Amino acid sequence: MPSGIPISCCFLLCLFTGALGGDPFVFYDWTVSYITASPLGVKQQVIGIEGQFPGPILNVTTNWNVVVNVKNNLDEPLLLTWNGIQHRKNSWQDGVSGTNCPIPAGWNWTYQFQVKDQIGSFFYFPSLSLQRAAGGYGGIIINNRDVIPVPFGTPDGDITIFISDWYTKSHKELRKDIESGVDLGAPDGVLLNGIGPYRYDETLVPDGIAYPTINVEPGKTYRLRVHNVGISTSLNFRIQNHNLLLVETEGSYTVQQNYTNMDIHVGQSYSFLVTMDQSASSDYYIVASSRFVNSSAWARATGVAILHYSNSQGPALGPLPDPPDGSDTYFSMNQARSIRWNVSAGAARPNPQGSFRYGDITVTEVYVILNRPAELIDGKWRTTLNGISYFTPSTPLKLAQQFNIPGVYKLDFPNRLMNERAKVDTSIINGTYRGFMEIIFQNNDTTVQSYHMDGYAFFVVGMDVGVWTENSRGTYNKWDGVARCTTQVFPGSWTAILVSLDNAGIWNLRAQNLNSWYLGQEAYVSVVNPEIREKTELPLPDNAIYCGVLSSLQKDQAQRVRFSDAPSVVYASRTVLAAFIIAFFGTFIR
Template sequence: MTRPVATWLTLALIGFGATLASSATVTYNWVVSYKFIKPDCVEKVSPVVNGAYPGPTIDVTEGDTVVVVVTNALPTENTILHWHGIEQKGTPYSDGTAETQCPIGPGQNYTYSFTVDRPGTYWWHSHDGLQKGSLYGALIVRSKEPEPFSVDGEHIMLLNDWWHASQIDQIAGLLSIPFRWVGNPQSLLINGKGIFSNCNVDPTCNSSSTDCGYSVFQVESGKVYRIRAIGSGSLVMMNLRIQNHVLTVVETDGDYIVPKTFPSADINNGESYSFLVKADQPIGNYWIRTSIAYRTNDGSAIGRAILRYVGAPAALPRKSISPGVDNLMQSMRRARRIKSTTERAVPRTSSRQFILLGTQNFYRGYLRWSVNNISNAAPDTPALLSNAFGTLAQDRSPIIEQLTPPTVFDYNLTLQAAGLSTEAERAYHLIKIDHGEVIEIVLQNTRALNGAAEYHPWHLHGHNFWVLAYERGTYDPMNPPKLNLKNPPFKNTVTLWPESYTVIRFKADNPGVWLMHCHILFHLAMGMEVVFLEAADQIPPPPPNTPVCGKILPRETCSNI
């Protein structure tokens, strides 16, 4: 995950003249298979790409075409890969979800092809079941133009949470009666490495394994480094700190940010940030630490890595690092201070407004997560294909479009306390939008059935959006909050804080079928998502030989559309 300084400097110098260079096609051949791995010193079988955990880094330049040929060597599981933060303009069939393609079955392959047109820090991951827990990696898009800051080198930090239970055991528990929650992670990993906190009492834990331990990030005294931090976790928001160093945020989700310096940073699942870190301390070893933010936990799951100065011994840091502090109001204030360096022409008004309320519900005895009381049920056929073949109406899942909560109540209460039914509907939550519309979405939070106030990282496929407001309490359309229409950050993933709401806005300029969902993997598996069918009559036809499934008969190939 380290990009050597010499290599980075060479590429940076080339980048100053890259605007005249032609774009390239970069091809990767990946095989998804099972492997015994022990990233926190406890062994577990997990799906990986090309035998590596975390998976390969895609490192390309804006304007390049990326081709990834994925072969599924898992004997009993399907797989799908998603390119998180890539808008897929003109290539919706490469987004990599159950809405845009048939799953890649055992022994099958699928070719993704897309253009990266926006520099930034992105990532890729599986979008099938709970495979994202181990199937993920960085996707770096380098700018052809000089960036608004200068550095001497960079490092990638993939921040993940890790369980010892298998992904199959976890999803079986989530979708069973009685419900079995996955619990907090056993470990937090940085670039796929850590040490289980109870290793000394667990006979299955082998702390001498070279597969686990602490990732090391080397720096040279006096130099400035870009840290590309990616929230690749499945459940927990993480607070990132580097001992005796501060973090200056300069980019998030591909958007350059007015530099702001913080002692630590909250990074939610699906988000990416670039921080500038100056190696301005005495030569030595310093802890890099991640901790669980805003979830009840016993503090045992802590991520650790080492910032090592050139000339320092290969040893652990001598001093301990203090834990991060949960302070919701401070975190929200910091989030509001994130401003784009670009003053975009944000539409002053929206064509339509959707209020999306996330709730925890039951459906026929199963615990679910829902949006506007609908727990999403995936259709038989990927909607992008059924739109092309005209089979969407034949799907056995009922289709419901619910643009606002069916009942307005005090969202600081649970459904039970508000006197409402806890039963949700289960349907395909499909929302149709027209090309050119400006869509405003109010993401509204409420309490879970047990009274817990949770956060939700919301991710939109196919688009970036302007983050206009973070506010506490219940959204009141008769008294809306003040919106930042001058320089809001332009992101693909945003945090909905506990007991709060978030306002975003995007322009429908990318025909396709696009998911919007909570990026807590377990909430997504339990139905917390909606689907946008955008400009259905302008969606390009599937590429030739695209696999078909569901209600589409095999003889109806994509070659004859």
């Protein structure tokens, strides 16, 4: 050992040298707080992250380790969930009420997870108490490793766009309305990147509202990652006079097809390549407008941004580009069916996406999950799946499972609609580890619903109008149905998915429409390896927050393990670590 180097420094050297051989780490330190914004020209309280609305982009690469210290400066408990991040073997980091105790107001908690074997476009958001209606969301980009080719040329730029319906009421007021059975009604507007619309119509858009402008160079091609982070409205996305070349959705490369517009339902994410091939005689409209609504009250539910070429000769002109027929479910359904998996492309691994031949796997479990509009159950408005409205226990399901606490939940979620009165219960799906589950979502509501499953990418194999039957399997796409984590179900229709249950943990299956989710339209899937659980699931994290019947285990905030001194963004790559070690120990050697 060189003279003058303390033993503690040798420990650090071993620690960091070990890190040199592993996957890189990236650290974020985020404060979540209320900030004042005027997205529709009226000052209101929104949820910002590091003072930003929308929040920062989490930009990482396949297999990186992500450490995010979250300080909750709201006046109510908080959890952030990472929409589409699979958290392999680590549902402890999922950030939903079934797996984590909320972060109390004034506290912080550090998430640590690996974006294992994933690529693509996702987003994060607050998962509790309708908070996403106030913001708190941001983008997630997972880039390919250098050794894995991307199935298209390198774009000249990468642009994230958030589209969302928006209400000037606070999320707390919206909660009260939903609990009282009051329909959300038409939103006050549609935002793009947290900003209101360009004044395309003086009768609909007040003067003085800030609007987003996306600056581009003529002849260049940009990757646009578009996320519907709204409450309950399906939105049609389009760019005046430009084609949208679809290349990826929620972690899967797709067969590359041009679209003039795309219906993006609540919770969904898409990547398009857009080439700036127009004359730039003027700017161009970027539009996100509401779908499947006919009432004149929805006329203002249109978001408009401006695409500005550097050589543009003037402002955008003329009417907005036309949307599809607002009542044409078949158009949107056929568009969704046309989105197919690029089975010849690699993604997180070098083998082609189509090397996993999902259509040849024997289904082991079938669930037909039917939803209904909100109804009164024991005097309260609730929504249900298969007649059960999910009740959130004070002790998270994952903690109850870890400590073998009886009575918190039951593994008895029915695989069909019950022939009894709807009820409120904590009933979860008992999934078989390495089983292959078929789930059919049957939508008995009058609006489009989106459903999401944490921990997995599932294969969307079929959708149609009417009632699903056993014969419907004859229409399934068993070769190149796209793998994603959020799918739409049209009113009076069904959507079928297949999912390989290879990720142990307890995973949230939910409506992405916030009003449906808030009133109970969710369930959890428990996937346990009964033989070697300690090898297929990561252990309870040292910094776990305890609540419910385990509250007595909770340490004071000052005693908890945390990462509050992490810099805003520090990329601890092999190069950076090596430089740190050389600089650190060089001071002692000198």
